[in-house]
Amino acid sequence: MTHSASEPNSPAIKAVTGDARNGAASNTLEPILATTGVSKTFPGVKALQGVDFRLFPGEIHTLMGQNGAGKSTLINVLTGVVAPDAGTIRLGGEIVAFASPQEAEAAGVRTLYQEVNLCPNLSVAENIFAGRQPKRFGAIDWPDIKRRAQAALARLDVTLDVTRSLDAYPIAVQQMVAIARALSVDARVLILDEPTSSLDDGEVAQLFKILRHLKQSGIAILFVTHFIEQTYAISDRITVMRNGEREGEYLARDLPADQLVAKMVGHERMSARLREAAHDGHAVHEGPQSKDAVQPFVELRGVGRRGTLQPIDLDVQPGQILGLAGLLGSGRTETARLLFGADRADSGTILIEGRPVRLRSPRDAVRHGIGYCAEDRKKEGIVAELSIRENILLALQARRGWLRKIKRHRAQEIADMWIERLGIKAADAEQPIGLLSGGNQQKALLARWLATNPKLLILDEPTRGIDVAAKFDIMDRLLALCANGLSILFISSEISEVLRVSHRVAVLRDRRKIAEVAGKASNEDNIYRLIAGSGE
Numbered sequence: 001m002t003h004s005a006s007e008p009n010s011p012a013i014k015a016v017t018g019d020a021r022n023g024a025a026s027n028t029l030e031p032i033l034a035t036t037g038v039s040k041t042f043p044g045v046k047a048l049q050g051v052d053f054r055l056f057p058g059e060i061h062t063l064m065g066q067n068g069a070g071k072s073t074l075i076n077v078l079t080g081v082v083a084p085d086a087g088t089i090r091l092g093g094e095i096v097a098f099a100s101p102q103e104a105e106a107a108g109v110r111t112l113y114q115e116v117n118l119c120p121n122l123s124v125a126e127n128i129f130a131g132r133q134p135k136r137f138g139a140i141d142w143p144d145i146k147r148r149a150q151a152a153l154a155r156l157d158v159t160l161d162v163t164r165s166l167d168a169y170p171i172a173v174q175q176m177v178a179i180a181r182a183l184s185v186d187a188r189v190l191i192l193d194e195p196t197s198s199l200d201d202g203e204v205a206q207l208f209k210i211l212r213h214l215k216q217s218g219i220a221i222l223f224v225t226h227f228i229e230q231t232y233a234i235s236d237r238i239t240v241m242r243n244g245e246r247e248g249e250y251l252a253r254d255l256p257a258d259q260l261v262a263k264m265v266g267h268e269r270m271s272a273r274l275r276e277a278a279h280d281g282h283a284v285h286e287g288p289q290s291k292d293a294v295q296p297f298v299e300l301r302g303v304g305r306r307g308t309l310q311p312i313d314l315d316v317q318p319g320q321i322l323g324l325a326g327l328l329g330s331g332r333t334e335t336a337r338l339l340f341g342a343d344r345a346d347s348g349t350i351l352i353e354g355r356p357v358r359l360r361s362p363r364d365a366v367r368h369g370i371g372y373c374a375e376d377r378k379k380e381g382i383v384a385e386l387s388i389r390e391n392i393l394l395a396l397q398a399r400r401g402w403l404r405k406i407k408r409h410r411a412q413e414i415a416d417m418w419i420e421r422l423g424i425k426a427a428d429a430e431q432p433i434g435l436l437s438g439g440n441q442q443k444a445l446l447a448r449w450l451a452t453n454p455k456l457l458i459l460d461e462p463t464r465g466i467d468v469a470a471k472f473d474i475m476d477r478l479l480a481l482c483a484n485g486l487s488i489l490f491i492s493s494e495i496s497e498v499l500r501v502s503h504r505v506a507v508l509r510d511r512r513k514i515a516e517v518a519g520k521a522s523n524e525d526n527i528y529r530l531i532a533g534s535g536e
Contacts, residue, residue, distance in 0.1 A: 030093055032057045032220045033078065033109070033189050038087030040073055047073040049244045050087070055189065060211060060221045062231045062252070065241035066264055066328055066493060071224055074241070075191055078222075079111050080104040092188070110182035111191040118178055120167035125149035127166050128181045152180040156210045171307070172203035179210065183219075190214065191222045194329075196230060208234050226329025227510045228257055228532065242266055258532035261327070265495070265528075294318055295354055297456055297487045298339065298370075303348035309334040310512040311347050316456060321478070321488040323502030325495055325527050330508040332491045333375055336458045339489065340372040341365040366399050371449030373442075375460040375491075381445045384434030388426055389415035391433045392447045399452055418447035422477060442474060456487040463497065475501050495527050507531060 031054040040048040048070050055061050065071050076082045078089065080098025088095050091107055098104040101111070118127045126133075128149045133140045149162040158176050166174060175195055182190055192211075196204045211234060215221055225231060231238065231252070238255055240247040240263045247263050255263075296315035304311035309331045316322045324332045337343040339350070341359035349356050352368050359365050362372070374380035382391055392415045397406055406414075415429040422443040426436060433444055442462055449457055463474055479501055482488055492498050498505055499522055507515040507530045515530050 029056060031055055031090070032092060033222075034090045035074075035078070035084075036088050036090075038074070038077055038084045038089065040077060040082060040084050046244050048077065048084070051241075051244075051246045053239060053246065054249070055220045055222055057188075057220050058215050058218045059236040060215050060223055060234050061237045061239065062223045062225060062235040063239050063241065064225075064231060064260065064264055065247075068243075069241040069264070070244040071241050072193070073244075075111065075193060075222075075224065078104070079109055079191065108186060108188035109191070110187040110189065111193065112175070112178050112182060112195055113193045118166055118174060118181070120165070120174075122166060123163050124153075124160065124166055124169070124177055125162040127177055128152055128162075130181075149180070152183060153177070155183060156180055157213070158210075170203075172206065175203075175207060176210070183214070187219065189220045189222065191224075193224045194226070195223075196225060196227065204230065226327055228260065228327070229510050231260070232257065240264055256532070258529055261528050261532045264327070265493070296351075297353060299351040299354075300335075300339065301349045301351065303338055303345045303350055305334065305338060305343055305345055305347075308343065308511065309338065312513045314506060314513070316487045316489055317503070318455075318487050319482055319485045320503040321482055321490050321501050323498035323505040324489065324491045324508060325498050325505050326508035326531060328493065329511075330531075331511040331513075332508055333460055334511065335508070336372065336460050336489065336491060339365070340370060340458055342372070363398075366395065366452065369453075369455035370458065371395065371452060371454040371456070372458040373445050373449065373460060373462055377438075377441055377445055382433050382441050385432060387430045388419065388424070388433050388436070388444055389429040391444055392418055392429075392451055395448045396451045414451055415447075418451060422447055422450075439474070446474070446477075450481070454486070456489065457481075458489045458491075460491045461493065462490075463492065463494075495524050499524065499527070509533065 033053075033055040035051055035053045038048055038051045038053070039046075051070070051074060053074065063071050063074070073082070077084050080100050080103050083097070083099075089098075090096065091109065096107065098107070098109075104111075119130065122130065125145045125148075129145050134144045134148070135141055136144070146162055150159075153160065153162070153176065156176055156179060158173075158180070160169065160173065166177060169177075179190070196207065208230075211221055211223070215236075223234060235252040237249065238252050238260065239249045240260065242264060243266075250260075294317050297318050298316050300312055300314040302311040302313065303309075312331070312335060314322065314335070324335060326332050334343070338345045339359070341361045341364050344360065350359060351357065357364075357368060359368070365372070378384070383394070389411060393406060393411050396414070400406065412429060418424070419426065419429060424436075424440050424443045424447070426440065433441060436444065446457075446462070459478070462478075475497070478488060478490075490498065490502060502522070504516060504518045505522055505527065506513055507517065507527060509531055514533075517526065517530075
């Protein structure tokens with residue numbers, strides 16, 4: 001028997017969850033999909049540790065957690081992408097062990113990923129029935145495909161020409177087509193991984209209307225997002241993941257947003273003594289370099305990008321650090337990429353030293369004195385096979401152009417100088433950078449940009465994955481560079497780290513800037529309240 005969970009306060013949800021925080025559930029309704037003690041380890045990483053999870057028919061259940069919390073690994077285990085090292089998975093009460101995503105789909109577990117995984121050159125109807133086209137007399141029955149595709153979309157209250165190419169429609173419509181394909185095979189479980197990341201507010205509202213309709217028909221929906229407002233707009237229940245473990249399972253109506261944020265990041269309220277110490281470290285906030293006294297090096301005025309970042313106003317002062325605080329998906333990295341020209345803004349104006357500029361590419365940004373250390377240093381930063389010297393000289397050589405090659409002895413001097421200045425621990429500059437520790441790799445990336453004598457340095461998670469000693473060493477060196485006039489845009493998921501070094505902090509939530517704080521307002525409690533939507 002299927003119970004509807006159309007309202008968060010419905011008896012069905014109460015019966016399902018009991019006191020969800022204690023993991024107590026009534027026997028009136030069994031989960032359609034559940035895990036018990038699931039663990040998964042990759043080389044050097046415990047991705048999941050003894051995770052218990054429950055998904056019930058007729059509910060929308062949101063999975064929340066910071067980057068690296070284990071959300072993606074749990075989805076991959078549930079859908080047969082990877083096999084767990086320990087634990088069991090039950091579908092409809094029976095133990096299953098999917099060897100592939102195809103097996104999971106055949107059992108009724110369908111997954112829609114952030115990027116629409118369809119064929120844009122095929123028609124809408126062909127995409128919905130690709131690989132399982134109905135046939136008549138040994139040939140594909142095209143009229144039947146058209147009728148069934150229209151019926152599948154009608155179930156979602158969507159009407160369109162199914163004979164047109166998929167790429168003729170916007171991303172929002174393509175998402176609906178992907179859902180229609182999933183439901184056309186009698187899906188019992190629908191998993192949506194960041195489905196709204198490329199949608200605007202109107203498209204999100206349309207998607208949510210469809211999801212509410214689907215849950216009323218008894219389909220179990222697992223929704224993964226980083227957007228807090230969307231979580232509370234759509235969720236019946238929330239499971240919070242942290243560091244590969246399930247932190248807890250909660251009714252959405254019983255978990256205030258500020259508590260959700262605290263559980264995701266593992267934040268415990270600072271004592272008055274610690275808070276006072278934090279303020280002592282921020283005497284620079286109210287120092288002589290006030291916002292009105294110095295022309296900003298860079299200003300963003302209404303700069304945004306559709307589906308990525310709502311129009312934002314920011315300015316970074318010479319000799320100051322502007323911190324960006326917010327959860328993953330709040331727009332921090334998206335802001336950095338627009339400022340570096342890695343993505344192009346489609347609204348607003350960027351001013352450098354008071355003059356409007358157009359940053360069409362990272363090369364334009366570098367020419368204006370901007371450097372960028374990306375979040376993923378292994379994929380977007382270091383070239384592991386090259387030496388420390390070669391890695392440090394990459395940006396400087398690119399700015400000069402490959403026809404004006406830096407002479408070997410000069411390159412050696414530059415590399416040795418920055419190795420010494422930043423305290424990079426290595427045998428010599430010719431050692432492959434891939435053999436260095438994470439902290440020393442990060443210092444080498446800093447050296448790469450400092451060698452170009454930048455005026456603004458954008459740092460996205462510069463201390464992620466490095467030990468505490470290296471972390472504090474890097475932060476202290478950044479403060480010293482700032483004292484010499486360098487402007488820094490600093491991004492970190494660790495709020496305490498942002499507060500330790502920043503003169504001002506811009507707070508982002510759901511791809512919008514919601515506040516900017518300095519002085520006494522710069523404390524962890526207030527930042528977390530702002531992120532959760534309850535601060536001042």
